[in-house]
Amino acid sequence: MASIIGTIKMLQDVKRLKHSLLPGGFISLLLLGFAFLLFFIFFLSQEDTSVIELDSRVFSLLQFTLYQAFLSTLLSLLVGLSLAWSLAHQSNFKGRSLLVALFSSSLVLPTLIVVFGLIAVLGRNGWVNQLSLYLFDQSFGAYLYGLTGILVAHVYLNASFASRSLLHVFESIPKEKYKLAKSLNFTTFQRFIYVEWPAIRTTLLSIASTIFLLCFTSFAIVLVLGGSPAYNTLEVAIYEAVKLEFDITMALKLALIQLAVTTFLVLFSSNFRTNIGNVRTGTLHIPWSESKHVKRFQVAIITLFSLFFTLPLLAIIVDGLGAEFKRILAEPLFIKSFFTSMGLATVSSILTVLFALFLSDTKRNFTLKHRLPYNTFSKVLNTIVSFSGNLYLAIPSLIMGLGFFLLSQTYEAPIAVWSTLALLTANVLMSLPFALAVLAPVMQKTGQRYDKLVFSLNLTPLQRWVYCEYPYLKSSIGYVFALSFCFSLGDLGIIALFGSDDFLTLPWYLYQLMGSYRTSDAAGVALILLAITLCVFVLLPRLFRRSVAKDN
Amino acid sequence: MIKILYALLLITVIALSNEKPTLTIYTYDAFAVSWGPGPKIKEAFEKEYDCNVKFVGMSSSIGALRKIQLEGKNTKADIILGLDTNIAQAANKTGLFAKHDMNTSNLDLPVPYTDENFVPFDYSYVAFVYDSDKLKDPPTSFEALASMPEDFKIIIQDPRSSTPGLSLLLWVKEIYKEKAGEYWKKLSPHILTITKGWSESYGLFLKGEADMVLSYTTSPAYHMIEENRTNFKSARFDEGHYGQIEVAAMLKSSKHKDLAKQFLRFMYSETFAEIIPTANWAYPVVKTKQGLPKVFETLTQPSKMILLDGKTVELHRKAIINEWLQSLER
Numbered sequence: 001m002a003s004i005i006g007t008i009k010m011l012q013d014v015k016r017l018k019h020s021l022l023p024g025g026f027i028s029l030l031l032l033g034f035a036f037l038l039f040f041i042f043f044l045s046q047e048d049t050s051v052i053e054l055d056s057r058v059f060s061l062l063q064f065t066l067y068q069a070f071l072s073t074l075l076s077l078l079v080g081l082s083l084a085w086s087l088a089h090q091s092n093f094k095g096r097s098l099l100v101a102l103f104s105s106s107l108v109l110p111t112l113i114v115v116f117g118l119i120a121v122l123g124r125n126g127w128v129n130q131l132s133l134y135l136f137d138q139s140f141g142a143y144l145y146g147l148t149g150i151l152v153a154h155v156y157l158n159a160s161f162a163s164r165s166l167l168h169v170f171e172s173i174p175k176e177k178y179k180l181a182k183s184l185n186f187t188t189f190q191r192f193i194y195v196e197w198p199a200i201r202t203t204l205l206s207i208a209s210t211i212f213l214l215c216f217t218s219f220a221i222v223l224v225l226g227g228s229p230a231y232n233t234l235e236v237a238i239y240e241a242v243k244l245e246f247d248i249t250m251a252l253k254l255a256l257i258q259l260a261v262t263t264f265l266v267l268f269s270s271n272f273r274t275n276i277g278n279v280r281t282g283t284l285h286i287p288w289s290e291s292k293h294v295k296r297f298q299v300a301i302i303t304l305f306s307l308f309f310t311l312p313l314l315a316i317i318v319d320g321l322g323a324e325f326k327r328i329l330a331e332p333l334f335i336k337s338f339f340t341s342m343g344l345a346t347v348s349s350i351l352t353v354l355f356a357l358f359l360s361d362t363k364r365n366f367t368l369k370h371r372l373p374y375n376t377f378s379k380v381l382n383t384i385v386s387f388s389g390n391l392y393l394a395i396p397s398l399i400m401g402l403g404f405f406l407l408s409q410t411y412e413a414p415i416a417v418w419s420t421l422a423l424l425t426a427n428v429l430m431s432l433p434f435a436l437a438v439l440a441p442v443m444q445k446t447g448q449r450y451d452k453l454v455f456s457l458n459l460t461p462l463q464r465w466v467y468c469e470y471p472y473l474k475s476s477i478g479y480v481f482a483l484s485f486c487f488s489l490g491d492l493g494i495i496a497l498f499g500s501d502d503f504l505t506l507p508w509y510l511y512q513l514m515g516s517y518r519t520s521d522a523a524g525v526a527l528i529l530l531a532i533t534l535c536v537f538v539l540l541p542r543l544f545r546r547s548v549a550k551d552n
Numbered sequence: 553m554i555k556i557l558y559a560l561l562l563i564t565v566i567a568l569s570n571e572k573p574t575l576t577i578y579t580y581d582a583f584a585v586s587w588g589p590g591p592k593i594k595e596a597f598e599k600e601y602d603c604n605v606k607f608v609g610m611s612s613s614i615g616a617l618r619k620i621q622l623e624g625k626n627t628k629a630d631i632i633l634g635l636d637t638n639i640a641q642a643a644n645k646t647g648l649f650a651k652h653d654m655n656t657s658n659l660d661l662p663v664p665y666t667d668e669n670f671v672p673f674d675y676s677y678v679a680f681v682y683d684s685d686k687l688k689d690p691p692t693s694f695e696a697l698a699s700m701p702e703d704f705k706i707i708i709q710d711p712r713s714s715t716p717g718l719s720l721l722l723w724v725k726e727i728y729k730e731k732a733g734e735y736w737k738k739l740s741p742h743i744l745t746i747t748k749g750w751s752e753s754y755g756l757f758l759k760g761e762a763d764m765v766l767s768y769t770t771s772p773a774y775h776m777i778e779e780n781r782t783n784f785k786s787a788r789f790d791e792g793h794y795g796q797i798e799v800a801a802m803l804k805s806s807k808h809k810d811l812a813k814q815f816l817r818f819m820y821s822e823t824f825a826e827i828i829p830t831a832n833w834a835y836p837v838v839k840t841k842q843g844l845p846k847v848f849e850t851l852t853q854p855s856k857m858i859l860l861d862g863k864t865v866e867l868h869r870k871a872i873i874n875e876w877l878q879s880l881e882r
Contacts, residue, residue, distance in 0.1 A: 057874065060881050124744075124761045141703060145745045227745035229710070230880045244614070244712040244748075246621050405622075415623065500619065501608060515611050515752050519759075 013372055017365055019461040024362025027355050028388040034425070035391055038403040039259075042252055045406050062257060065216060065233040068147065072154035072215040073208055079155055080162025081204070083305050085196070086298035087163065088170035091285055093299065099306055100167065103160035106309070107434075108483060108537050109530075110490025111220040112507050114156055116514070116526045117312025118225075119144065120319055122152065127315065149225035154218065158211045160309055169203045170196065171286075178288050188294050210393075213265055217258075217396035220492040220507075224514070234258045235398050239496055242402065255399045266387075266394040313530070320527025328524045333501065337509040344420070344505065345488040348427035352484035353477055355428060356435035359389050360443040363436075368447050389436045392429040397493030400426050405497055419498040423505070426494045431484030438480050439473065446472045478544025485540065486533050573808050574604040575815060578616040578629040581751045582832075584609030589831035596823050603811055612714045612749035617643055625805050630812045633673070633800040636715040637859065638722060640670040640799050641866035649801040650809070652816050659820075659837040662795060662857045670799035673819040674834040676768040677793035677854050678719040679786035680706065687763055690787040694727060698738045705744035705762040707753045711873055714749050715796060720766055722865060723794035725872050726858050732872070736879035743880075769793065769852045770833045776847045777830055786852045793854035798834065 014021065087096065121127045122144050129139045144152070173196065181191045219235045226232060232240070234254050241251035290298065328334055363385050365371045366378035404422035408415065450468040459467070492507040499508040506529050513522035575597075584590040584607040594605040610616040613634035620627045627648075635643055643649060649669040656666050665672055680697070682690050691697040697706075709717030725732045744762045747753045757765035767786070775784040800819065802812035818824055825836035829844055 057877055057881075064881075125759060228740075228743065228880055229746065229877050230740075240712065243618055244710065246618050409624075415626070512611070515748065519755075 020361045024358040031388040069215040073212045076158035079159035083163040084166035086301040106160035108486035117316045120315035145227035153221040319523035323524025337504045341506040345485045348488045349485040352431040360440035364447045390433045397426040401494035401497040419503045427488040435480045475545045478541040482540035577631045579633040580613040581609040630806040638865045641862040650804045669801045675797040676770045676834040679769040680764040681767040682764045685783045706764040707762045708766045719794045733879045774833045788852045792856040795857035795859040
């Protein structure tokens with residue numbers, strides 16, 4: 001009897017919530033359907049039905065990919081942690097808030113730009129080597145090609161991202177704990193072990209899994225800085241199999257291995273709960289004045305990393321300013337790639353925001369106690385919706401590209417149509433995990449706060465959206481919009497497979513300029529790309545934030 | 553106002569309908585760029601035949617071939633130009649290229665080459681180029697190259713995407729046979745980076761990133777004629793040098809087959825042969841009245857041209873590349 005009543009109540013709830021269940025559910029199915037289609041294509045395209053043989057080359061590719069991802073993660077975490085720790089304790093450091101804001105932009109910096117800047121500063125003819133030649137008549141040589149280069153670039157991109165998230169955790173440690181530690185006369189080391197480590201441990205783990213996945217599927221960095229097939233990741237090997245050797249069988253083989261590993265990793269780390277929210281860290285004083293030595297050490301860490309982070313950006317600006325902008329801007333290929341990039345970025349960021357909103361709207365039905373609290377069901381459905389939003393981590397862009405490529409071979413359509421479709425899909429899927437991580441918690445909160453009111457007033461979904469959700473979400477939407485716009489603008493993944501003179505984006509154009517060593521033009525385009533990215537990332541959220549009631 | 557617009561529209565329609573046929577040629581970057589031979593050949597050919605020529609440059613000629621393969625029957629290319637005899641057989645296997653029906657047996661080549669689809673248009677020898685101001689004692693053999701000091705760096709090209717890169721691989725294979733893998737292991741510490749195409753490599757070399765770059769015996773001619781610099785030289789290896797004969801072919805799917813054939817024939821004209829030495833920096837396949845520019849006499853003359861037969865290359869290419877890939881792994 002009780003179970004029947006329970007079922008009836010559940011059905012009533014489902015009916016009442018259909019407006020928030022259906023759109024997200026539909027999108028979730030769409031995404032999962034896409035993933036299924038991809039597997040299906042791969043399965044169909046396999047020419048020989050024989051078991052995939054693991055030759056030594058494939059094995060060593062996998063080995064190196066894992067090894068480099070492991071090292072990158074370890075180094076990024078070490079650097080990120082010590083940076084966050086230093087920043088947390090040096091709240092009076094001059095320009096601290098500017099630095100923190102800058103570090104958060106590392107997430108959206110186009111990887112090619114980073115590579116470009118790193119070569120200018122750390123290359124064989126870069127600033128550091130030139131300075132050292134001038135001062136000590138000694139050059140460090142060409143260390144930037146190969147594993148070192150890959151690691152340096154990965155640390156550049158991920159350590160700042162990690163430190164941003166960790167800093168937030170450091171600052172949310174209750175101040176009482178510090179006071180207690182102080183009264184117990186803890187050393188700095190003891191304080192770290194007993195007060196700080198327990199607080200950051202979980203975040204550290206989730207950041208680690210994210211960074212590992214990002215480095216495992218790293219493409220642009222390895223393509224440019226790898227320098228030799230010895231330093232290829234699976235992702236680059238797939239690209240080479242398709243583009244250099246036209247060996248689709250090999251590409252499929254590699255893709256399947258890649259998929260197996262990433263799927264395993266995503267399932268293993270199950271949740272993408274990294275805190276990358278639109279949090280502005282205020283200057284919260286930690287009631288602990290460091291000893292002189294520790295203070296010096298911390299200041300040194302901040303200074304060193306700031307130099308490491310800002311010099312490549314500065315190099316792009318310095319190199320770029322010397323370019324002939326008049327000629328670059330008039331170049332037909334530049335104009336073409338500019339409009340393609342901007343168009344794609346606009347459409348894909350709008351789609352990302354919509355998808356993320358609908359998905360998190362659906363998600364909260366399963367997590368809020370007063371909505372659908374039927375445990376097992378809700379848990380499973382919640383996982384499914386989350387997984388569909390985090391697909392990108394399991395299916396990296398080049399694999400997606402390969403799928404689209406195979407589709408384009410089977411079904412006749414202009415190559416531009418397939419390219420657009422492939423790029424849009426990749427861009428949306430790439431931004432979704434981040435978009436969900438930002439929007440889902442906020443929507444959860446609005447649900448908690450307004451559900452009772454909305455249900456009692458019987459508001460329509462539109463009314464609910466206009467009066468309750470939007471004002472509350474506005475600033476986060478702006479952030480997500482900017483984030484996915486920049487992601488799309490800077491991505492060099494699928495375009496590497498589909499790019500041509502007829503269909504090209506700014507990063508592809510830049511890659512081609514770099515490839516033919518048209519250095520000055522490349523510097524100019526890099527500066528333009530950097531300027532657009534930073535403008536969008538800084539200005540767009542502001543545009544949304546303006547006139548928002550300050551209730552979050 | 554509207555009448556004027558209509559008139560303008562009419563004029564453009566007429567102009568468009570009268571448009572000359574466009575011959576699209578896929579090639580490598582260094583051929584298509586404004587300072588390369590592409591624009592000069594375009595001008596000369598357009599003057600003789602009423603048409604437009606469009607060169608589309610890829611990072612490498614194998615890249616151009618792969619692009620044609622990716623585009624399949626929808627490709628806009630009428631001609632592919634810049635592959636060499638090593639890869640021509642692989643290109644023939646795609647079945648995308650058409651017969652040329654020309655007699656190519658009386659060309660001025662160090663070794664005879666005929667193919668029913670591909671037509672040779674110039675040749676050179678693969679060699680390592682260096683700056684003689686910086687490098688006083690260049691290696692004179694592969695053995696000497698691998699025994700250079702630790703910090704001696706060379707830049708080579710990926711044999712999967714670049715024709716000189718593949719030539720180097722075959723060169724080493726021909727000299728070391730089954731010990732080629734061992735040799736690559738020995739050489740690998742000296743390889744600064746492996747680029748997808750020749751232009752990238754040469755650009756990096758000129759920026760001073762490496763001591764030697766894989767290029768051609770004819771490359772120094774460029775620096776002498778265009779820049780008046782005599783310090784760039786190519787190292788002469790005692791074992792002989794691998795030859796690179798560049799070839800072109802037209803596509804079966806071309807909509808301008810007659811024009812494409814005319815272009816292939818044009819490659820044997822004196823006009824074409826006069827452009828090649830000082831624009832593509834290679835030896836033409838036709839003797840001209842004027843002969844070669846003087847500086848070509850100062851270039852390295854290899855003791856012999858090593859050149860594997862295209863069919864043999866195609867048979868073993870995959871295995872040789874795999875051997876190379878495996879020797880480069882740490």
